[in-house]
Amino acid sequence: MIRRRREGAPGWSWDGVEPRAYANGAERHLLVGAGDGAGQVELRYFEIPAGGASSLERHPHEHAVLILHGSGTVLLGEAVQPVGSGDAVFVASDEQHQFRAGPDGPLGFACAVAARR
Numbered sequence: 074m075i076r077r078r079r080e081g082a083p084g085w086s087w088d089g090v091e092p093r094a095y096a097n098g099a100e101r102h103l104l105v106g107a108g109d110g111a112g113q114v115e116l117r118y119f120e121i122p123a124g125g126a127s128s129l130e131r132h133p134h135e136h137a138v139l140i141l142h143g144s145g146t147v148l149l150g151e152a153v154q155p156v157g158s159g160d161a162v163f164v165a166s167d168e169q170h171q172f173r174a175g176p177d178g179p180l181g182f183a184c185a186v187a188a189r190r
Contacts, residue, residue, distance in 0.1 A: 074105070074109050074110065076088070076089065076090065076104050076105065076109075084120070084179075085102075085118060085120060085141070085142075085181055086102070087102060087104060087118075090102045090103065090104060092120075095119065095127070095128075096126075096127055096128035097121070097125050097126055097127065097128070098121075098122045098125050099119055099120060099121045099122065099125060099127055100119065100120045101117055101118070101119055102117060102118040102119075102120075103115065103116075103117055104116045104117060104118055104183075106188065107188055111188060112188060113187065113188055113189075114185055114186070114187065114188055115185070115186050115187075115188050116183060116184070116185050117183070117184045117185075117186070118141075118181065118182070118183055118184070119172070119181070119182055119184060120179050120180070120181045121143075121145070121172060121173070121174040121179060121180045121181075122174060122179050123174050123175065123176055123177060123178050123179055124174060124175075124176050125173070125174050126171055126172065126173040126174070127171055127172045127173075128171065129148070129169065129170075129171045130169070130170065130171070131167055131168065131169045131170070132166075132167070133166050133167060134166065134186055134187055135163070135164060135165055135166050135186070135187075136162075136163070136164040136170075136184050136185070136186050137161070137162075137163055137184070137185045137186075138161065138162040138163075138164065138172075138182050138183070138184050138185075139159075139160075139161050139162075139182060139183045140156050140157060140158055140159065140160045140161075140162070140180070140181075140182045141158065141181045141182055141183055142158050142178075142179070142180075142181045143157070143158065143174055143175065143178050143179050143180035143181055144156065144157035144158070144174075144175045144177075144180065145157075145172060145173045145174040145175045145180040146172075146173045146175075147162055147170065147171070147172050147173070148169065148170055148171040148173075149162070149164065149168060149169075149170055150168055150169055150170075151169075156172075156180075162182075
């Protein structure tokens with residue numbers, strides 16, 4: 074299965090994927106999941122608008138995140154670190170976390186998680 078990025082569409086979008094409203098104006102796109110035959114993993118794309126942030130959350134599943142475009146910060150536990158295009162972030166189980174986009178544009182990242190959470 075290949076999920077193709079939409080040609081000529083503004084921003085980041087994929088054929089057959091409808092974005093879902095997420096926290097604070099962000100969008101979530103499910104790129105690969107159980108409906109695609111993936112039994113163990115989900116691959117999601119999130120886009121946080123300029124100056125916005127994801128939910129401040131903590132949960133039992135871990136994440137592997139790759140920043141695709143933009144810049145901002147990530148809160149991991151008690152530490153805030155800068156992030157930008159190409160950076161990889163690991164969010165451990167039960168670690169408090171939040172992604173925040175910088176003021177100059179959206180922050181877009183891919184996130185891989187276990188399908189069964």
